[in-house]
Amino acid sequence: MRFIVSGGGTGGHIYPALAIAGGLKQRFPGCSVMYIGTNRGLEADIVPKAGYRFHAVRAVGIKRSLSWHNLKVPWEAWAGYREARRLIRGFAPRAVVGTGGYVCGPVLLAAARLKIPTLIHEQNALPGITNRILSRFVDRVAVTFEDALPFFPRRAPVRLTGLPVRSEVLTAERELARERFGVHQGELLVLSFGGSQGARTLNRAVARAITHLAGIPEVRLLHVTGSGQYQQFMDMLAKEGFGRDMPDNVTVVPYLYEMPEALAAADLVVSRAGAATLAEITVRGLPALLVPFPYATGNHQEHNARALVSRGAAEMVADAEFSGSTLVGVIEKLLADRSRLEEMAEASRRLGKPGALDDIIGIVEEII
Numbered sequence: 375m376r377f378i379v380s381g382g383g384t385g386g387h388i389y390p391a392l393a394i395a396g397g398l399k400q401r402f403p404g405c406s407v408m409y410i411g412t413n414r415g416l417e418a419d420i421v422p423k424a425g426y427r428f429h430a431v432r433a434v435g436i437k438r439s440l441s442w443h444n445l446k447v448p449w450e451a452w453a454g455y456r457e458a459r460r461l462i463r464g465f466a467p468r469a470v471v472g473t474g475g476y477v478c479g480p481v482l483l484a485a486a487r488l489k490i491p492t493l494i495h496e497q498n499a500l501p502g503i504t505n506r507i508l509s510r511f512v513d514r515v516a517v518t519f520e521d522a523l524p525f526f527p528r529r530a531p532v533r534l535t536g537l538p539v540r541s542e543v544l545t546a547e548r549e550l551a552r553e554r555f556g557v558h559q560g561e562l563l564v565l566s567f568g569g570s571q572g573a574r575t576l577n578r579a580v581a582r583a584i585t586h587l588a589g590i591p592e593v594r595l596l597h598v599t600g601s602g603q604y605q606q607f608m609d610m611l612a613k614e615g616f617g618r619d620m621p622d623n624v625t626v627v628p629y630l631y632e633m634p635e636a637l638a639a640a641d642l643v644v645s646r647a648g649a650a651t652l653a654e655i656t657v658r659g660l661p662a663l664l665v666p667f668p669y670a671t672g673n674h675q676e677h678n679a680r681a682l683v684s685r686g687a688a689e690m691v692a693d694a695e696f697s698g699s700t701l702v703g704v705i706e707k708l709l710a711d712r713s714r715l716e717e718m719a720e721a722s723r724r725l726g727k728p729g730a731l732d733d734i735i736g737i738v739e740e741i742i
Protein backbone atom coordinates (compact mmCIF):
# COMPACT_ATOMS: atom_id res chain seq x y z
CA MET A 375 0.00 0.00 0.00
CA ARG A 376 1.25 3.54 -0.73
CA PHE A 377 0.58 6.91 0.93
CA ILE A 378 1.63 10.50 0.33
CA VAL A 379 2.06 12.99 3.13
CA SER A 380 2.72 16.67 2.60
CA GLY A 381 3.33 19.69 4.80
CA GLY A 382 6.01 22.30 4.75
CA GLY A 383 7.73 25.52 5.56
CA THR A 384 8.30 25.30 9.32
CA GLY A 385 8.81 22.52 11.84
CA GLY A 386 5.29 23.16 13.06
CA HIS A 387 3.88 21.59 9.86
CA ILE A 388 6.64 19.05 9.25
CA TYR A 389 6.79 17.19 12.58
CA PRO A 390 3.06 16.35 12.65
CA ALA A 391 3.41 15.12 9.03
CA LEU A 392 6.32 12.88 10.04
CA ALA A 393 4.38 11.61 13.06
CA ILE A 394 1.50 10.69 10.72
CA ALA A 395 3.94 9.01 8.29
CA GLY A 396 5.27 6.93 11.21
CA GLY A 397 1.72 6.08 12.31
CA LEU A 398 0.84 4.88 8.79
CA LYS A 399 3.93 2.65 8.71
CA GLN A 400 2.86 1.09 11.99
CA ARG A 401 -0.78 0.57 11.07
CA PHE A 402 -0.02 -0.70 7.54
CA PRO A 403 3.20 -2.73 7.86
CA GLY A 404 5.17 -2.76 4.62
CA CYS A 405 3.44 0.32 3.20
CA SER A 406 5.56 2.95 1.48
CA VAL A 407 5.24 6.66 2.19
CA MET A 408 6.28 9.50 -0.09
CA TYR A 409 6.69 13.02 1.31
CA ILE A 410 6.02 16.00 -0.95
CA GLY A 411 7.36 19.40 0.11
CA THR A 412 9.25 22.30 -1.42
CA ASN A 413 12.98 22.75 -1.88
CA ARG A 414 12.93 25.99 0.07
CA GLY A 415 11.29 24.75 3.27
CA LEU A 416 12.96 23.01 6.22
CA GLU A 417 11.36 19.75 5.04
CA ALA A 418 14.00 19.33 2.31
CA ASP A 419 16.53 18.84 5.12
CA ILE A 420 14.49 17.13 7.83
CA VAL A 421 12.48 14.59 5.81
CA PRO A 422 15.31 12.67 4.08
CA LYS A 423 17.09 12.50 7.47
CA ALA A 424 13.97 10.86 8.87
CA GLY A 425 14.30 8.18 6.18
CA TYR A 426 11.40 9.10 3.89
CA ARG A 427 11.41 9.44 0.13
CA PHE A 428 11.23 13.19 -0.56
CA HIS A 429 10.00 14.99 -3.68
CA ALA A 430 9.73 18.73 -4.15
CA VAL A 431 7.16 20.71 -6.11
CA ARG A 432 6.85 24.44 -6.68
CA ALA A 433 4.58 26.28 -4.25
CA VAL A 434 4.11 29.94 -3.51
CA GLY A 435 2.31 31.95 -0.90
CA ILE A 436 0.49 35.19 -1.50
CA LYS A 437 2.16 38.17 0.15
CA ARG A 438 -0.34 39.99 2.33
CA SER A 439 0.94 43.39 1.22
CA LEU A 440 0.72 44.74 -2.35
CA SER A 441 3.69 43.18 -4.12
CA TRP A 442 5.09 42.42 -7.61
CA HIS A 443 5.71 38.95 -6.24
CA ASN A 444 1.96 38.29 -6.38
CA LEU A 445 1.97 38.60 -10.19
CA LYS A 446 3.98 35.38 -10.39
CA VAL A 447 1.57 33.49 -8.16
CA PRO A 448 -0.95 32.11 -10.72
CA TRP A 449 1.80 30.75 -12.99
CA GLU A 450 3.81 29.19 -10.13
CA ALA A 451 0.68 27.71 -8.59
CA TRP A 452 -0.30 26.13 -11.91
CA ALA A 453 3.23 24.73 -12.42
CA GLY A 454 3.23 23.32 -8.87
CA TYR A 455 -0.18 21.77 -9.41
CA ARG A 456 1.01 19.99 -12.55
CA GLU A 457 4.17 18.73 -10.83
CA ALA A 458 2.10 17.41 -7.93
CA ARG A 459 -0.40 15.74 -10.27
CA ARG A 460 2.42 13.99 -12.14
CA LEU A 461 3.95 12.69 -8.89
CA ILE A 462 0.61 11.50 -7.53
CA ARG A 463 -0.34 9.73 -10.77
CA GLY A 464 3.05 8.00 -10.88
CA PHE A 465 2.98 6.85 -7.25
CA ALA A 466 -0.75 6.00 -7.16
CA PRO A 467 -1.26 6.36 -3.39
CA ARG A 468 -4.31 5.00 -1.52
CA ALA A 469 -4.63 8.31 0.37
CA VAL A 470 -2.97 11.73 0.65
CA VAL A 471 -2.59 13.51 4.01
CA GLY A 472 -1.63 17.20 4.36
CA THR A 473 -0.61 19.15 7.46
CA GLY A 474 -0.64 22.68 6.07
CA GLY A 475 1.84 25.14 4.59
CA TYR A 476 1.60 26.44 0.99
CA VAL A 477 2.84 23.20 -0.54
CA CYS A 478 -0.30 21.38 0.58
CA GLY A 479 -2.33 23.55 -1.79
CA PRO A 480 -1.24 21.97 -5.11
CA VAL A 481 -0.70 18.51 -3.60
CA LEU A 482 -4.08 18.06 -1.92
CA LEU A 483 -5.95 19.78 -4.72
CA ALA A 484 -4.40 17.50 -7.34
CA ALA A 485 -5.14 14.43 -5.20
CA ALA A 486 -8.77 15.45 -4.68
CA ARG A 487 -9.27 16.03 -8.41
CA LEU A 488 -7.74 12.62 -9.14
CA LYS A 489 -10.40 11.18 -6.76
CA ILE A 490 -7.80 9.94 -4.29
CA PRO A 491 -9.02 10.02 -0.63
CA THR A 492 -7.69 13.10 1.18
CA LEU A 493 -7.32 14.32 4.77
CA ILE A 494 -5.87 17.56 6.15
CA HIS A 495 -4.71 18.21 9.71
CA GLU A 496 -4.77 21.74 11.18
CA GLN A 497 -2.40 22.44 14.09
CA ASN A 498 -3.50 25.87 15.25
CA ALA A 499 -6.60 27.32 16.91
CA LEU A 500 -6.69 29.92 14.12
CA PRO A 501 -6.40 27.82 10.93
CA GLY A 502 -3.95 28.72 8.16
CA ILE A 503 -5.20 30.00 4.81
CA THR A 504 -4.14 26.91 2.81
CA ASN A 505 -6.09 24.51 5.02
CA ARG A 506 -9.13 26.79 5.05
CA ILE A 507 -9.29 26.74 1.26
CA LEU A 508 -8.50 23.03 1.02
CA SER A 509 -11.27 22.10 3.42
CA ARG A 510 -13.69 22.69 0.54
CA PHE A 511 -12.09 19.96 -1.57
CA VAL A 512 -10.86 17.22 0.79
CA ASP A 513 -12.70 14.23 2.29
CA ARG A 514 -11.88 14.84 5.98
CA VAL A 515 -10.48 17.60 8.19
CA ALA A 516 -8.80 16.90 11.55
CA VAL A 517 -8.18 19.76 14.01
CA THR A 518 -6.08 20.19 17.14
CA PHE A 519 -8.29 22.69 18.96
CA GLU A 520 -12.06 22.84 19.34
CA ASP A 521 -11.68 26.58 18.68
CA ALA A 522 -10.69 25.84 15.07
CA LEU A 523 -13.98 24.07 14.25
CA PRO A 524 -16.03 27.16 13.27
CA PHE A 525 -13.47 28.09 10.59
CA PHE A 526 -14.23 25.02 8.49
CA PRO A 527 -17.42 24.89 6.46
CA ARG A 528 -18.91 21.43 6.95
CA ARG A 529 -18.48 20.18 3.41
CA ALA A 530 -16.20 17.44 4.69
CA PRO A 531 -16.59 15.93 8.17
CA VAL A 532 -14.37 17.77 10.67
CA ARG A 533 -12.95 15.81 13.59
CA LEU A 534 -11.28 17.01 16.81
CA THR A 535 -8.22 14.75 17.11
CA GLY A 536 -5.52 16.89 18.75
CA LEU A 537 -1.94 17.06 17.50
CA PRO A 538 0.22 13.93 17.45
CA VAL A 539 3.16 14.27 19.87
CA ARG A 540 6.43 12.28 19.98
CA SER A 541 5.82 8.95 21.72
CA GLU A 542 8.55 9.75 24.31
CA VAL A 543 6.42 12.67 25.53
CA LEU A 544 3.73 10.15 26.47
CA THR A 545 6.02 7.54 27.97
CA ALA A 546 8.69 9.50 29.93
CA GLU A 547 8.47 8.65 33.64
CA ARG A 548 8.20 11.53 36.08
CA GLU A 549 10.21 10.14 38.99
CA LEU A 550 13.08 8.98 36.78
CA ALA A 551 13.06 12.31 34.96
CA ARG A 552 13.13 14.31 38.23
CA GLU A 553 16.11 12.30 39.39
CA ARG A 554 17.87 12.96 36.11
CA PHE A 555 17.38 16.73 36.38
CA GLY A 556 18.36 16.75 40.08
CA VAL A 557 14.95 17.88 41.36
CA HIS A 558 14.60 17.33 45.11
CA GLN A 559 11.49 16.17 46.95
CA GLY A 560 8.94 18.99 47.29
CA GLU A 561 10.73 21.31 44.86
CA LEU A 562 8.72 22.99 42.14
CA LEU A 563 10.42 22.56 38.75
CA VAL A 564 9.74 25.46 36.39
CA LEU A 565 10.65 24.66 32.78
CA SER A 566 10.94 27.71 30.54
CA PHE A 567 11.60 27.72 26.79
CA GLY A 568 10.55 29.77 23.78
CA GLY A 569 9.56 27.24 21.09
CA SER A 570 12.21 25.49 19.03
CA GLN A 571 14.31 28.63 18.49
CA GLY A 572 14.12 30.32 21.87
CA ALA A 573 12.48 33.65 22.62
CA ARG A 574 14.25 36.91 23.38
CA THR A 575 11.42 38.14 25.60
CA LEU A 576 11.60 35.03 27.79
CA ASN A 577 15.40 35.17 27.92
CA ARG A 578 15.36 38.80 29.00
CA ALA A 579 12.76 38.15 31.70
CA VAL A 580 14.61 35.12 33.07
CA ALA A 581 17.93 37.00 33.13
CA ARG A 582 16.31 39.82 35.12
CA ALA A 583 14.52 37.41 37.47
CA ILE A 584 17.47 35.20 38.24
CA THR A 585 18.71 36.98 41.38
CA HIS A 586 15.23 36.83 42.80
CA LEU A 587 14.70 33.20 41.85
CA ALA A 588 18.02 32.27 43.47
CA GLY A 589 16.43 33.35 46.74
CA ILE A 590 13.44 30.99 46.42
CA PRO A 591 14.94 27.59 47.30
CA GLU A 592 11.70 25.64 46.80
CA VAL A 593 11.84 26.54 43.11
CA ARG A 594 14.21 24.97 40.60
CA LEU A 595 14.40 26.58 37.16
CA LEU A 596 15.40 24.83 33.96
CA HIS A 597 15.68 27.47 31.25
CA VAL A 598 16.29 26.88 27.54
CA THR A 599 17.62 29.92 25.68
CA GLY A 600 17.47 28.61 22.08
CA SER A 601 20.75 27.64 20.40
CA GLY A 602 21.19 30.96 18.59
CA GLN A 603 20.59 33.06 21.69
CA TYR A 604 22.69 31.31 24.33
CA GLN A 605 25.67 33.67 24.16
CA GLN A 606 23.48 36.75 24.26
CA PHE A 607 21.72 35.33 27.33
CA MET A 608 25.03 34.69 29.10
CA ASP A 609 26.06 38.28 28.35
CA MET A 610 22.80 39.52 29.89
CA LEU A 611 23.48 37.38 32.97
CA ALA A 612 26.96 38.79 33.27
CA LYS A 613 25.38 42.26 33.45
CA GLU A 614 23.17 40.98 36.29
CA GLY A 615 26.34 39.98 38.12
CA PHE A 616 26.45 36.29 37.29
CA GLY A 617 29.39 34.70 35.51
CA ARG A 618 29.36 31.08 34.43
CA ASP A 619 28.53 30.26 38.09
CA MET A 620 24.78 29.93 38.15
CA PRO A 621 22.71 29.88 41.36
CA ASP A 622 22.33 26.27 42.63
CA ASN A 623 18.66 26.10 41.75
CA VAL A 624 19.03 27.36 38.17
CA THR A 625 20.14 25.40 35.08
CA VAL A 626 20.47 27.07 31.69
CA VAL A 627 20.97 25.19 28.41
CA PRO A 628 20.99 26.31 24.75
CA TYR A 629 18.67 23.50 23.55
CA LEU A 630 17.01 20.49 25.20
CA TYR A 631 17.15 17.25 23.27
CA GLU A 632 15.58 15.64 26.37
CA MET A 633 12.43 17.77 26.18
CA PRO A 634 10.12 14.76 26.80
CA GLU A 635 11.94 14.02 30.09
CA ALA A 636 12.01 17.70 31.06
CA LEU A 637 8.23 17.92 30.54
CA ALA A 638 7.77 14.76 32.62
CA ALA A 639 9.79 16.28 35.47
CA ALA A 640 8.22 19.77 35.35
CA ASP A 641 5.51 21.27 37.60
CA LEU A 642 5.00 24.47 35.61
CA VAL A 643 5.90 25.46 32.05
CA VAL A 644 6.64 29.00 30.92
CA SER A 645 6.66 29.17 27.11
CA ARG A 646 5.49 30.53 23.77
CA ALA A 647 2.20 29.12 22.46
CA GLY A 648 3.18 27.07 19.38
CA ALA A 649 0.74 24.24 18.70
CA ALA A 650 3.21 21.39 19.29
CA THR A 651 4.33 22.86 22.60
CA LEU A 652 0.73 23.17 23.77
CA ALA A 653 -0.12 19.62 22.68
CA GLU A 654 2.84 18.37 24.72
CA ILE A 655 1.94 20.48 27.76
CA THR A 656 -1.67 19.27 27.81
CA VAL A 657 -0.89 15.64 27.09
CA ARG A 658 1.32 15.72 30.22
CA GLY A 659 -1.33 17.67 32.17
CA LEU A 660 0.98 20.59 32.99
CA PRO A 661 -0.07 24.06 34.12
CA ALA A 662 1.45 26.82 32.01
CA LEU A 663 2.25 30.50 31.81
CA LEU A 664 2.06 31.40 28.13
CA VAL A 665 3.63 34.36 26.34
CA PRO A 666 2.41 34.10 22.71
CA PHE A 667 4.80 35.14 19.94
CA PRO A 668 3.08 38.33 18.74
CA TYR A 669 4.32 38.15 15.13
CA ALA A 670 3.01 34.66 14.27
CA THR A 671 0.75 34.75 11.17
CA GLY A 672 -2.65 36.18 12.07
CA ASN A 673 -1.49 36.24 15.73
CA HIS A 674 -2.40 32.54 15.85
CA GLN A 675 -0.30 31.87 18.97
CA GLU A 676 -2.61 34.08 21.01
CA HIS A 677 -5.59 32.06 19.72
CA ASN A 678 -3.76 28.86 20.67
CA ALA A 679 -3.04 30.22 24.15
CA ARG A 680 -6.66 31.32 24.65
CA ALA A 681 -7.82 27.76 24.00
CA LEU A 682 -5.96 26.78 27.20
CA VAL A 683 -6.61 29.95 29.20
CA SER A 684 -10.39 29.88 28.64
CA ARG A 685 -10.48 26.36 30.11
CA GLY A 686 -8.41 27.20 33.15
CA ALA A 687 -5.29 25.29 32.08
CA ALA A 688 -2.96 28.26 31.67
CA GLU A 689 -2.35 31.93 32.34
CA MET A 690 -1.33 34.27 29.55
CA VAL A 691 0.79 37.42 29.55
CA ALA A 692 1.26 39.55 26.43
CA ASP A 693 4.80 39.70 25.05
CA ALA A 694 5.00 43.47 25.59
CA GLU A 695 4.07 43.12 29.25
CA PHE A 696 6.24 40.15 30.14
CA SER A 697 9.19 41.04 32.36
CA GLY A 698 11.34 39.60 35.12
CA SER A 699 8.95 40.84 37.77
CA THR A 700 5.89 39.36 35.98
CA LEU A 701 7.67 36.01 35.94
CA VAL A 702 8.61 36.13 39.62
CA GLY A 703 5.13 37.40 40.52
CA VAL A 704 3.36 34.49 38.80
CA ILE A 705 5.76 31.89 40.21
CA GLU A 706 5.35 33.25 43.75
CA LYS A 707 1.57 33.41 43.40
CA LEU A 708 1.32 29.81 42.22
CA LEU A 709 3.82 28.63 44.80
CA ALA A 710 1.67 30.10 47.53
CA ASP A 711 -1.45 28.50 46.08
CA ARG A 712 -0.59 24.93 45.17
CA SER A 713 -4.28 24.04 44.86
CA ARG A 714 -4.58 26.54 41.99
CA LEU A 715 -1.62 24.83 40.35
CA GLU A 716 -3.35 21.46 40.76
CA GLU A 717 -6.60 22.79 39.28
CA MET A 718 -4.70 24.14 36.28
CA ALA A 719 -2.94 20.79 35.88
CA GLU A 720 -6.29 19.00 35.95
CA ALA A 721 -7.77 21.37 33.35
CA SER A 722 -4.69 20.91 31.19
CA ARG A 723 -4.96 17.11 31.41
CA ARG A 724 -8.59 17.30 30.26
CA LEU A 725 -7.44 19.10 27.10
CA GLY A 726 -4.66 16.60 26.32
CA LYS A 727 -5.22 14.21 23.43
CA PRO A 728 -2.89 11.22 23.89
CA GLY A 729 -4.80 9.29 21.20
CA ALA A 730 -4.33 11.95 18.49
CA LEU A 731 -2.15 9.85 16.19
CA ASP A 732 -4.39 6.77 16.49
CA ASP A 733 -7.45 8.87 15.72
CA ILE A 734 -5.82 10.41 12.64
CA ILE A 735 -4.72 7.01 11.33
CA GLY A 736 -8.27 5.78 12.04
CA ILE A 737 -9.60 8.51 9.74
CA VAL A 738 -7.19 7.39 7.01
CA GLU A 739 -8.55 3.83 7.38
CA GLU A 740 -12.04 5.24 7.06
CA ILE A 741 -11.41 7.15 3.84
CA ILE A 742 -9.52 4.41 2.03
Ligand SMILES: CC(=O)N[C@H]1[C@@H](OP(=O)(O)OP(=O)(O)OC[C@H]2O[C@@H](n3ccc(=O)[nH]c3=O)[C@H](O)[C@@H]2O)O[C@H](CO)[C@@H](O)[C@@H]1O
Pocket residue numbers: 384385386387497498567569570571598628629630631633646647648649650651652654667670671674675678
Ligand atom coordinates in the same frame (compact mmCIF):
# COMPACT_ATOMS: atom_id res chain seq x y z
C1 LIG B 1 6.99 31.32 15.32
C2 LIG B 1 5.89 30.50 14.74
O1 LIG B 1 5.14 30.94 13.87
N1 LIG B 1 5.81 29.25 15.23
C3 LIG B 1 4.82 28.30 14.73
C4 LIG B 1 5.49 26.95 14.45
O2 LIG B 1 6.00 26.51 15.68
P1 LIG B 1 7.44 25.92 16.07
O3 LIG B 1 7.75 24.78 15.18
O4 LIG B 1 8.46 26.98 16.19
O5 LIG B 1 7.09 25.58 17.60
P2 LIG B 1 6.13 24.62 18.40
O6 LIG B 1 5.95 25.29 19.70
O7 LIG B 1 4.89 24.21 17.70
O8 LIG B 1 7.06 23.34 18.61
C5 LIG B 1 8.32 23.41 19.20
C6 LIG B 1 8.81 21.98 19.34
O9 LIG B 1 10.20 22.00 19.65
C7 LIG B 1 10.45 21.20 20.79
N2 LIG B 1 11.62 21.71 21.51
C8 LIG B 1 11.74 23.05 21.77
C9 LIG B 1 12.85 23.52 22.44
C10 LIG B 1 13.85 22.61 22.86
O10 LIG B 1 14.88 22.95 23.45
N3 LIG B 1 13.68 21.30 22.58
C11 LIG B 1 12.60 20.81 21.90
O11 LIG B 1 12.49 19.60 21.70
C12 LIG B 1 9.17 21.29 21.61
O12 LIG B 1 9.09 20.23 22.52
C13 LIG B 1 8.12 21.24 20.48
O13 LIG B 1 7.88 19.91 20.08
O14 LIG B 1 4.48 26.04 13.96
C14 LIG B 1 3.40 25.77 14.87
C15 LIG B 1 2.41 24.79 14.22
O15 LIG B 1 1.93 25.29 13.00
C16 LIG B 1 2.70 27.09 15.25
O16 LIG B 1 1.72 26.82 16.24
C17 LIG B 1 3.73 28.08 15.80
O17 LIG B 1 3.13 29.29 16.13
